[in-house]
Each structure stands twice: as structure tokens, then as C-alpha cells.
């Protein structure tokens with residue numbers, strides 16, 4: 162699907178979409194709880210729907226109503242010997258250790274970019290926990306057979322925090338007096354989010370400097386009511402749109418959230434945007450913007466909106482953490498360089514550093530999302546200050562995390578047209 166975004170001014174109010182990171186974790190915790198959990202403000206992006214499907218296949222009863230989702234869990238009792246995590250990195254890395262809690266042999270699959278993302282971690286780690294595990298040359302499909310035994314273990318956290326999230330969630334159901342030790346953990350705030358969610362579902366883990374995670378007496382997840390927070394990762398695009406092209410008010414954003422991507426506020430502040438934070442609302446408005454330096458190692462999903470911001474800032478912005486992007490839905494450092502290059506913005510990649518030469522003027526043109534939701538959204542934001550329309554190919558990629566994105570962009574004043582521009 163093609164979408165065309167016209168240059169123009171932003172001015173409007175919108176409510177943030179639900180966080181898929183929070184929603185997926187809540188679905189997993191509800192599956193592991195005994196009894197009925199109610200998830201309010203549920204996310205319905207593709208990654209969230211895949212999580213609900215996996216939870217059902219692993220034994221939960223899921224009922225969707227107009228306002229909320231009920232998940233009745235009783236631990237892992239697979240109804241199928243195959244699960245599919247769609248395109249979700251978090252989904253597969255979280256549900257693999259969870260599915261390993263059962264003694265049943267299970268094949269775990271996915272599609273699209275997930276089939277190219279590394280899964281060797283499981284082959285190295287799960288056998289240490291008495292789980293048989295094989296991959297196809299480090300990639301999907303994964304074949305596992307548990308039951309997982311929670312033991313003292315040391316793992317490498319440098320590739321992705323998602324593997325640790327999966328182990329923590331699974332250990333929460335069975336662990337007793339054991340410690341997970343992690344070396345070189347990246348994306349730490351995502352682990353803070355995992356621990357917070359586990360505690361909300363009744364499981365407490367003692368954490369030391371994000372290196373040691375200790376489980377004391379045996380605990381059990383407790384079913385309950387959970388409201389999914391607004392998503393800072395998706396809202397970052399709207400906040401940048403406001404900073405470069407007008408003004409916007411975004412509701413349902415918790416400034417005390419554990420979500421790593423609320424760090425977009427620091428970058429906006431460094432760039433000189435006008436910020437008016439409330440407890441659950443952010444107002445951003447356009448001011449003169451200057452180049453900024455920002456370390457995105459622990460919030461890698463911010464790279465695409467940061468690049469859209471930097472393209473509008475006078476001077477060269479430096480963003481650290483590019484090596485974290487190689488195994489996302491696309492190789493995002495290179496994808497951003499290629500697609501923003503088509504819009505006249507030069508990006509240099511030097512090791513772990515990205516340099517964005519901004520303020521040189523954004524050109525209209527034809528770009529491709531590479532089936533990566535965050536690339537489609539970054540290009541849409543860049544279009545607002547371009548000298549002509551930007552046509553985005555494979556624009557439906559947004560459905561992975563933020564199906565409401567184009568509607569929300571329109572709500573705050575963006576002009577979005579399906580297909581190629583006509584008579585523009």
C-alpha cells in the first residue's frame with residue numbers, strides 16, 4: 162500500500178496509542194496467572210494480536226469486548242504443538258522460555274523480518290535449563306521441549322534485552338532461590354518495565370545494578386486488572402511532528418513511565434523544542450531547532466523519530482547506539498541512511514555513531530518502508546517539512562505497532578492520502 166503525506170502545519174490534540182511493550186508483557190503475565198485478568202486500553206496492533214494468539218495456544222481463554230480484553234489463565238497448558246509470534250521480536254523472545262515451562266514439544270515460528278532475526282541465544286541458554294532446543298542455523302523455526310528448570314545462570318545481554326525479559330517472566334512462575342546474572346545488558350529500561358509489570362502481577366524480583374536478578378521464595382502470578390499505558394515509542398513521532406511543524410497535545414502519556422522511549426523528551430529539549438509536560442499530557446510546539454547529541458543505546462526505537470527531528474535541526478546531530486539497530490525489523494541504521502538520502506538528507510554512519518546533517522532542506526519524493534513500521538512513520542514526519550509530497554511504499558508496515566498512526570497524524574493536522582498524489 163502507498164500513502165502520500167503532504168507538507169503542512171501541525172496543530173491538534175490526540176490520545177496516544179496503547180504501548181505494545183506493556184500490552185505483550187501483560188498478556189504473558191495473564192497467561193501465567195491463575196484466574197481472570199482484565200486488560201483495559203488493550204493494544205490491537207499486529208504484535209499485540211500475535212501475543213493474544215500465542216497466549217490462547219498456550220492455554221489461556223481470551224475474550225475481547227468493546228472496552229477490554231479478559232484473559233483467563235492457568236499456567237502453560239499448550240493446545241497446539243505450534244505457535245506463531247508473527248513479526249514480534251519481543252513476542253518470540255518472551256514466549257519461548259514461557260512455552261518451555263511445559264513438557265510438550267513445541268515449534269515456534271514467525272514471519273516477515275522475524276525469520277531473519279537471530280535466535281542462537283536460545284540454543285545456547287535453554288539447554289542449561291534442561292530444555293531441548295534447536296533452531297535452523299540460528300534462525301526460525303525454533304523447536305523446544307521443556308519443562309524449564311529455573312537455575313542460577315549467567316547470560317549475555319548485549320544483543321537484546323528481550324531474551325532476559327523472557328527468562329525473567331518464565332522464572333517468575335517457577336523459580337526458587339535462584340539468580341540470573343547478566344553481562345553487558347543493553348536497553349535496561351525495558352527490563353525495568355518487565356520487573357514493574359511482574360510486580361503488578363504479584364511477582365517480585367530483587368535487582369542489583371541490572372546485573373543480578375534474584376528470585377527468593379517461590380511465587381505465583383496473580384490475575385488482576387491492568388491498564389495499558391500510552392506508548393512513548395509511537396507518540397515520539399507525533400511529538401517530533403509538532404516540534405518541526407507546529408504544535409500538538411498528546412494525552413495518556415505518563416511522564417513517570419518506565420518506558421525507555423520517554424527519553425524523546427530529553428532529545429526534544431536538547432534540540433530546543435517548546436515542551437509543556439503535564440502528568441499525563443505532553444504539549445510540544447515548534448521553536449528554532451538546533452543540532453543535538455544523544456545516546457540512544459538504551460532506547461534504540463527512538464532512532465527513526467530522532468532522525469526526523471535531526472533532519473530539521475540546523476547543523477550536524479550525533480546519535481550514539483547505531484550498532485543496536487542491525488537486527489530490528491530492518492537494518493535501521495542503513496535503512497534510515499538510504500531513505501532519508503532519497504529526501505535529500507545526508508546521514509553518515511561511523512561505527513556506533515550516526516551523524517545527521519540537518520537543516521539543509523528536505524525534498525519530497527518516493528521512499529520505501531522496507532516493511533519497517535518505524536521507517537514508515539519517520540518518513541511521514543519528514544514529509545511535513547519537505548518541499549513536496551512524500552510517497553511511502555509499503556506504508557501499511559505501521560500496523561506492527563501503531564495501526565492508528567496515519568489517523569492520528571491527520572487528527573493533529575497532517576494531510577495523508579492513500580495512494581499516489583493526484584493533482585497536487
Ligand SMILES: O=C(O)C1=C[C@@H](OP(=O)(O)O)[C@@H](O)[C@H](O)C1
Nearest residue numbers: 182251321322323348351461462
Ligand atoms: O522489551 C521490549 O518491549 C522491547 C525491547 C527493545 O529491544 P532490544 O532489547 O532488543 O533493544 C525494543 O527495541 C523493542 O522494540 C521492544
Ligand SMILES: C=C(OP(=O)(O)O)C(=O)O
Nearest residue numbers: 248249250251462489490
Ligand atoms: C524492534 C521492535 O520490536 P520487536 O523487537 O519487538 O519486534 C520495534 O518495535 O521497533
